[in-house]
Amino acid sequence: MKSFTYERPGTPAEAAAAVAAKPNAKFIAGGTNLLDLMKLQIETPTHLVDVNGLGLDRVEPTPPACARIGALVRNTDLAADPRVRTDYGVLSRALLAGASGQLRNKATTAGNLLQRTRCPYFYDTAQACNKRQPGSGCSALDGVSRQLAVIGASETCIATHPGDMAVAMRVLDATVETVDAKGTERRIPVAEFHRLPGDTPNVDTTLKTGELITAVTLPKPVAGMHIYRKVRDRASYAYALVSVAAILGKDGTGRVAFGGVAPRPWRVEAAEVDLPKGAKAVTDMVFAEANPTRDNAYKLKLAERALTAAINQARA
């Protein structure tokens, strides 16, 4: 870990200004990802702006019947929130499918959105990784890629967004609220929050420097069965090979997003009209542009079958 300076500002705008003021400054909240990355010198911020004292830790109703989740609401609290459990079950289930109880106690809503990939080459500083060190290359392309992206990736990077929470937020059409150093607020649809790698895989999101997430808002609840189906090699404490966040009616209509397959939660709204026809019609369209490696081609079949499981669950 490199030496860094540290401050605790009083307001969100001050926090944003503090990060904007110094090169290579970063926000820190729960620290469950950033601290590990700093120890390995994958992240080397010179200044940390601790946002834990800013409040932003409530889940509030925002009429009519919507919800506003403070950026610092802990994953455990969000998953247990009665409103979330009642109206946004897919989100609660996704959170509980992630990490461990100890990590969820610490991890925040904003931090979860900003967690970085778990590609093994990103974590090994002796290996080429364009996400960690732009221009160094991508060892994963012809390396170990069983966990990595099958769609949305590029020739420079095949890393996935590893999280569960964002996949549920994507199916809920959530919106990320931010504030910048000047106090200007912005609303970013979660669909546009995570970037595809293109030629700049080092940039994970569309946030600007110093822009601070203050909340995530959820629109009016969507009727149907809220399902989060996470498929993994062991029963707990593992990243998704594929996950399905779905809200489905008994007639099979609804919406679906996929996790573990792309650099961001992967949802193709146009394919959702085919949901009543069954999983294959949907996944054929959702993954039409897929470009898997030999090691991760199984994810296409797995996504189809995991969606079948969700549809069967909704119809039962």
Next chain:
Amino acid sequence: MKFDQPAGQNPIDQLKVVGKATDRIDGKYKTTGTAAYAYERHDVVANQAYGYVLGAGIARGRIGAMHVDEAKAAPGVLAVVTTLETPRLERGKMNTAYLFGGDRVQHYHQAVAVVVAETFEQARAAAFLVRVDYLPEDGKYDLAAEASAAKPVPADSQEGSGGAGEERVGDFEGAFAEAPVTLDETYSTADESHAMMEPHATIAAWDGDKVTLWTSNQMIAWGHGSLAKILGVPKENVRLDAPFVGGGFGGKLFVRADAVLAALGAKAAGRPVKVALTRPLIANNTTHRPATIQRVRIGATKDGTITAIAHESTSGNLPDGSPETAVNQTRMLYAGANRLTAMKLAQLDLPEGNAMRAPGEAPGLMVLEVAMDEMAEKLGMDPVEFRLRNDTQVDPNKPDRRFSHRDLVGCLNLGSKKFGWAKRNPTPGRVRDGQWLVGVGMASAYRDNMSLKSGARVRLDGRGMVTVETDMTDVGTGSYTIIAQTAAEMMGLPLDNVVVRLGDSDFPVSSGSGGQFGANSSTSGVYAACVKLREAVAQRLGINSADAVFADGEVRSGNRAVPLGEAAAEGDLTAEDAIEFGDLSKQYQLSTFGAHFVEVGVDVHTAEIRVRRMLAVCAAGRILNPKSARNQVIGGMTMGTGAALMEELAVDTKRGFFANHDLAGYEVPVHADIPHQEVIFLDEVDPISSPMKAKGVGELGICGVGAAVANAVYNATGIRVRDYPITLDKLLDRMPEAA
């Protein structure tokens, strides 16, 4: 004490303390966090500095230059020791690659420098400032690609259980060609990491030309000799101390870079230095269980009598490395007049392979016992019945050499009954429970029982307390407790009157912990020392030792009863001895046996596999402490489940390293993966094994269990996977449509 005749009646047979389910005497220290592991020995020496090991960033080649000026100037840095400025050091026992010194890189993350600083964070930060100019060379990293160039293993291998490279009995090829029912299949197993909780860690301190290492090591005497050789100092100037070891599984049998670099760092810094290996270094700097490619051929008559059996295994290793002895159990487990077992070794430039819990048998039975399941199906026989049909009470290679005691049949029959095997549907893919396809599988368990010379010193004081000292280690296995039970039984004392001190190279040399030889060997050594102490007590009290009865804290002879402590009223009585095992293991085959039964569910949609229940029945001689023995067996069953379903060091065959080198990437079973586990020990003794009449049990649990899981997956789905671990991607293409 020489053990060269079967044991007769002895004080252990009283079973007042031995054989009772006993809580660990060190348990309270473990559960309260007061058992100090190597890295936490803050009190043993003042002024400890921190060393951070830098591993090579290439798999093979040379180092042209190392740039350390920045690191040396970094805050808190006390010393930087590089491999370039260090002459290549000697290797310790069973080291294949060099641990340090010279410009050659033999494998990824081979240690190239240690940075010593005032704090851990400073040492780590400075290590990132070391720049290394590599001259990479091409290497061989893909076992499947190199297998055709693998060479037969010539001589007796020292790894695992040892054994000849090739053994033939009768005419395998002829008998196989004539057999009416045959199986010929090829399987593969993955590289696996020990993944013990406590990393390799050492604190080293020099006092003049003497060095003390507080370390984490399974084999103190081996480590003692190895470190003297590596560091180039006389043995008497080296001391090792490892009272608590947080798991080893074979990964700490041999000295590794933590100990060597703590010592070198301490010398350079002029201060005590502590070093722990990081998780990535554990995967790529230390040893692992090598991957294998195994071919099994079985020929049988239609009634299921095996007439021909062949097991061939190919594994890879660095030059000078050993094979994974995956064919060994096939020499002993089943009858059959015509036999072939052979091993080949390919040269690879991956990190070195070596022993991991049940080396040989664990991957060997993973394959053999799936092949047996496949063969039973070809024969139309129940898999239990097929195994019963081919039991042998003699070494199939030398029919006049009997097993000392073998009750595989008892394990199979009792396990079958307790598990409800008769209810199994032999047709695969027919049992459904909600979203789960349900299947059951079984396998035999087999592991050789080895014994090593083991010494101990016992001391009686005037209060009637007995202190046992031996360099035996407790690697989480329960050594403290069974040694205390042994001394208490021998001296007629309650457990509380025995103090056990372990893991110090100043103590008598023991067997150490490994190869499931530790429990039986080390307690036998304590038995031997206690026999001497009993004689000394009797002599001191003027009692004929043959008449003396040691019970309830007293020594009795005729009408006389004297508190044991009185024998030491005028000064402590000390006795030391070692058990030395004679030729009984040549006259007899000593092995342990078991039967595993497993039920799994396979998700009908996603092919996720979850174990639902497990049963092991074990026949392993006298069970010294049923509680800690059960603990060992369920740990083995858990580890074997990992091997069957998830554990795999993922080889980057282009860059030559294990890419998933942390506990997020290398998945081992978590609590949620492991259901209720039942373990039954057959009530038996083996007087040919030792005065304790016990055998090893620490590795038996892992042997065969993975095959039982795999066979259950087949029974659930009808899909036979021969490339382990069985991850869901290997099932998906063949899963039935899930409507």
